[in-house]
Amino acid sequence: MPTDLHNNQAPSENPFGEEAAATALLRFATAGSVDDGKSTLVGRLLHDSKSVLADQLEAVERVSLSRGQEAPDLALLTDGLRAEREQGITIDVAYRYFATPRRRFILADTPGHVQYTRNMVTGASTAELAVVLVDARNGVVEQTRRHAAVAALLRVPHVVLAVNKMDLVEYAEPVFAAIAKEFTAYAASLGVEDVVAVPISALAGDNVVEPSAHMDWYGGPTLLEHLETVPVGSDPSEEPVRFPVQYVIRPQSADFPDYRGYAGQLASGVLRTGDTVTVLPSGHVTTVAGIDALGKETDIAWAPQSVTVRLAEDIDVSRGDLIAAGRVPTPTKDVAATVCHLHERPLRAGDKVLLKHTTRTVRALVKEISYRIDIDSLEQRSGAEGLSVNDIGHVVLRTAEPLSLDDYTDNRRTGSFLLIDPADGTTLTAGMAGEAFDTVALEATDEEDWV
Structure with a gap:
């Protein structure tokens, strides 16, 4: 037979057995507000799990010493862009690959700034777990809620609340308990069922890879222990x-x-x-x-x-x-979906776009902006003229050709799509299909003539 064009593992006799589970791959993303310590946490995770090459660590130590820092700045292991190092922030998604004897990992370190929320959508779109960091001094803030909402929207099955910088609040259990209670209640209102809270200090290494000697009141797993044991994938x-x-x-x-x-x-x-x-x-x-x-x-x-x-x-x-x-989807030209707008140019009703679903790209028309979701209250704000960058809302689309979409809640791969600018190919919006109308029952409209 002709050689297959794709590089992939060969089939085994038992693809769902213990051997496959032992070498399971976990894709996870980190998120949180600005300066909550995401890059430091990732650096600590890589360093303490012995996943950093010697020359990488030496380069980080040299840069840290040149800045007058006695200890290596582990955030430099992930913040690779010059602008990131100059400003001390994460701008783009940084992917890191590492493994322990129990599991393999693909980690996406996502930015914390509001203007880069779209990057978090990119990093979490394929993740099975999201680590949401919170500064123990500040507690749950707006960006924390926004990232939790995005994780819920993308149907990320597992969420870890990492309450960081516990060393700056004297490792106080009441501080951790209050933050965990508030976040868990908010996540539950979003429909997130699996939330595990871990008190950590990324800078000092407490409860990241090794258990902390300063928080004997905490009896749960370290962050790495949880990442190694959380259920991965589905049958x-x-x-x-x-x-x-x-x-x-x-x-x-x-x-x-x-x-x-x-x-x-x-x-x-x-x-x-x-x-x-x-x-x-x-x-x-x-x-x-x-x-x-x-x-x-x-x-x-x-x-x-x-x-x-x-x-x-x-x-x-x-x-x-x-x-x-199995359950075969009904092809439709009318799609209702929840979307996260990613581009500075607003998305408005009447816009002509390209819709990319799996390997199929068709022309489409934005018929309606149904509502925008208020991240703080989770209320649906109707009457929106359009969706601005980082906005989450609901739209109705009409496509030129029928699409075979699943509900995103049933299948993340075939329930998702992208809206693309037909003029220059820029990605505008990430969509999660929720409702598909029966096109036979709908009368044709003048709006579809262009498609």
């Missing part, structure tokens, strides 16, 4: 199959004269040879004739593997189509 066999087609493979060679394969990455579910599938948006029903991975034929593939799928019938399938099984 793909319990999810519906979603396979966005990325590329059609037609070798047209003497060795494979009739080969037609559809390459892509399984967004969810487990796909097996012989399964009955539906190709969307056409609705054609067929069966899986074969699956190729890493140049070899296999009988099974599971998310998030990249494979090539062969179908029993020679039908019209192209990039952007969705091969689905």
Whole structure:
């Protein structure tokens, strides 16, 4: 068979067993207000878990000494941009990869400034856990609530409240307890069920990797212990199959004269040879004739593997189509969604945009800005003329071609989309589909003529 275009692990006989769990990967993001110590925490986590190379640590020590600091400034391990080091803030998302004997990690250190909230959306969009930092001296502030709301909006399954700088409040248990109570109540109002609070001092290393000798009143895990033991992922066999087609493979060679394969990455579910599938948006029903991975034929593939799928019938399938099984979504041109606006240019009703959903990009019209969400009160403010940068709101869109969207609450991969400026390709808005209207029951409007 032709070599698969995607670099991915080869299938194993037991993809959901103990061996897979032992090498599980946790994607997590850090968030919090300005100067709450996110970069220092990440640096401490990397340093104390022995995940920093010797030359990196030497470079940080040299820079710290040149500034008159006796101890290395661990924040420099993540703040790599010159502007970040000059201003002492995090501007862009910094990704770090490290591992312990119990788990592998991809960490996204996100900015704390209000103007960079959109970067937090980027970092947390694929995260399974969010670490929200709070300065023990300041408690829960507006940006803390905004980041908690974004984590809830993105359906991040696990949230850790890291109450930092406990050394500056004399490691007082009542301070920690009050902050944990306030944040947990706010998170519960957002629908976040799993919140674990940990008192830490990133600068001193208390309860980051090693237990603190100054907080014997705390009996919970350290931050790293929790990251190593929190449940990761879900059983793909319990999810519906979603396979966005990325590329059609037609070798047209003497060795494979009739080969037609559809390459892509399984967004969810487990796909097996012989399964009955539906190709969307056409609705054609067929069966899986074969699956190729890493140049070899296999009988099974599971998310998030990249494979090539062969179908029993020679039908019209192209990039952007969705091969689905299980609960098949209904293709629709009318989409209602919660969105986070990422661009300085406001999003207004009547704007013409491109909508990118998995591997499919179609033209779309912003029909309505239903409301904007007040981060402090969580109230829906109707009558908004548009959404400004970092605003979270609800919109109704009309697309030129039908899309096969799942509800974001059911599937983060196939329930999310981006709105793009058709003029220059700039990303404008991140969307989470919530409602899909039955287009058959809706009358056509003059607004759709342009699409």
